[in-house]
Amino acid sequence: MASKVFSAFFLLSTFGDVSAxxxxxxxxxxxxxxIDPIMDAGVISPHIHTVHGSSGFSLSATYDELRQGSCSSCAVKQDKSAYWTPALYFQDSDTKQFEIVPQVGGMLAYYLLRGDNVTAFPPGFQMVAGSNYRRDYTVGDPKSPDPPQSDWAALKQTSQNDLEQRAIGFNCMNYHKEPEGSLLRHYLPEKEYLDANCPDGIRIELMFPSCWNGDITAKDHKSHVAYPSLVGNGDCPESHPKRLVTLFYETIWDTGNKQFHGRNGQFVVSNGDPTGFGYHGDFMTGWDVDFLQEAIDTCTNDSGNIRDCQLFVNNGPLQTDEEQNSCEFDVPPMLAQEDGSARNLANLPGNIQIQAGPQSATPGVGDSNPLSPIISAATSLIGGFFAGSPEPTTSSSIPAVTSSSAPVASTSSIAPVESAPASQQFGALAVPPAETPAETPSTTSSTSSTPPPPPPPTTTSAPAPSSEPGVSYQVVSTQTVTRGSLVEVIIWKEPVVYITEDSVTTVTVESPAVKPRRFYGRHAMQHGHHARRS
Known part of the structure; x- marks a missing residue:
């Protein structure tokens, strides 16, 4: 237990102002x-994320849907927020295959009460920290210690771009030594270093901006917030005078696990980043505003332990580890066949390619949807159905695939944004897709059609080829989804294989698509600040 307390002390002593x-x-x-309902609302995200918080999380989750989630994977059951970051993988240099790195104890979300008049997150508030495509460090040598914070202004290292790069940390975990200070290292160490120095894994840290201009979000989901002059402390820019809770994510990955130790290979973030410079995180509030504001005003014990906050305890009991580990969100059918925790993956989920930089990563590398041929055909038919309609369809729950005959680079809505004026450089990640209407989609029941009878016993030609040689598709069911004034028709198709024998063509219809399943893996270990490897 001493190591856990010591680790917390190091975090706070790094940033000062430890009172609350x-x-x-x-x-x-x-x-x-x-899934990323902020950057890729309504469509499949290019890369995989590890998600914590409300079971109301989904492709197009909203504040109300998070609040209506049946459970939370956090200790305080009133916290229906959603916290997510990219996952971490190991690539074997011999086989080129990928394996998920186990998480240790889920994650911690620090709520640091810095500055004056700290305000609770308003309903619908969301934000992103970090830049997905960054593959370089521009604030000096990343392998050298940061200069003293008192020198940052004189060195002209207080732009939002500079502060954002310093808001990411990779903490070497060795419980037999004095712990490292938080945000000490801004890059993902090479595997050789981790094997030699970090037997208890790597703790990836991320500080979120806490200065606010009063908007719920922004086009880039970032520029409505800003970092104070010292990342976690300091002064807010005049454009963002209000102070929110300072969020700090901390996730431990078991890179020291015996299944990786001594093997040739590299660790890589699931967005294809082996450097760590492109690490990022997302947050959507699911708190009741009054409850969170009361916690801000009253949970000021300097221990940081939620059990020392009477508001949490009196509205408890706090959830056990078993209860936290039993909370899951529903995986959408289009992702049911993709298991990001499977062993020996040929590619990173989404076929994301590794890009080490130093130039920025290229968006849209890899086909982000394993079912793109079927969904492409359905999307094409839907597009024809709504031809001439004035209503936009880019917020469809079907990935935005444009053609079933040509290769698709990506179903993601991510695209680079134009540079903002120098005074407003907030390191934007991407322009979002068209906004999804606020109404919760209402779905009607599906109706199934029977397969057509087989052709007469004469030699016939197969239908025109589809995007897969020798395979065509027939409609087996339809689904209607209403989003405000927009009505969408989802058409589900199954592959039909034609086999000709003795001048008789037989039609064989494959069994229905695989039913949705969850591919969530349990954790045997809990948060490892205090654990020691035997």
């Missing part, structure tokens, strides 16, 4: 999936 904070324990993982 708490650590939200989220020992459960609600899922591991290519």
């Amino acid at each position: 904070f708490w650590r939200m324990e989220c020992h459960g993982r609600t899922g591991l999936a290519r």
Whole structure:
């Protein structure tokens, strides 16, 4: 237990102002999936994320849907927020295959109460920290210690771009030594270094901006917030005078596990980043505003332990680790066949390619949807159905695949944004897709059609080829989804294989698509600040 307390002390001593904070324990993982309702609302995300918090998480999750989630994977059941980051994988240099790195104890979300008049997150608030495509460090030598914070202004290292790069940390875990200070290292160490120095894994840290201009979100989901002048402390820019809770994510990955130790290979973030410079995180609030504001005003014990906050305890009991680990979100059918925790993956989920930089990564590398041929055909038919309609369809729950005959680079809505003026450089990740209407989609029941009878016993020609040689598709069911004034028709198709024998063509219809399943893996270990490897 001494190591855990010591680790917390090092975090706080790094940033100062230790009088008020708490650590939200989220020992459960609600899922591991290519879902990002902020950057890729309504469509499949290019890369996989590890997700914690509300079971109301989904492709197009909203504040109300998070609040209506049946459970939370965090200790305080009132916390229906969603916290997510990219996952970490190991690539074997001999086989070129990938394996998920086990998480240790889920994650911690620190709520640091810095500055004056700290305000609770308003309903619908969301934000992103970090830049997905970054593959370089521009604030000096990343392998050298940061200069003293008192020198940052004189060195002209207080732009939002500079502060964002310093808001990421990779903490070497060795419980037999004095712990490292948080945000000490801003890059993912090479595997050789981790094997030699970090037997208890790597703790990836991320500080979120805490200065606010009063908007719920922004086009880039970032520029409505800004970092104070010292990342976690300091002064807010005049454009963002209000102070929110300072969020700090902490996730431990078991890179020291015996299944990786001594093997040739590299660790890589699931967005294809082996450097760590492109690490990032997302947050959507699911708190009741009054409850969170009361916690901000009253949970000021300097221990940081949520059990020392009477508001949490009196509205408890706090959830056990078993309860936290039993909370999951529903995986959408289009991702049911993708298991990001499977062993010996030929590619990173989404076929994301590794890009080490130093130039920025290229968006849209890899086909992010394993079912693109079927969904492409359905999307094409839907597009024809709505031809001439004035309503936009880019917020469809079907990935935005444009053609079933040509290769698709990516179903993601991510695209680079134009540079903002120098005074407003907030390191934007991407322009979002068209906004999804606020109404919750209402879905009607599916109706199934029977397969057509086989052709007469004469030699016939197969239908025109589809995007897969020798395979065509027939409609087996339809689904209607209403989003406000927009009505969508989802057409489900199954492959039909034609086999000709003795001048008789037989039609064989494959069994229905695989039913949705969850591919969430349990954790045997809990948060490992205090654990020691035997």
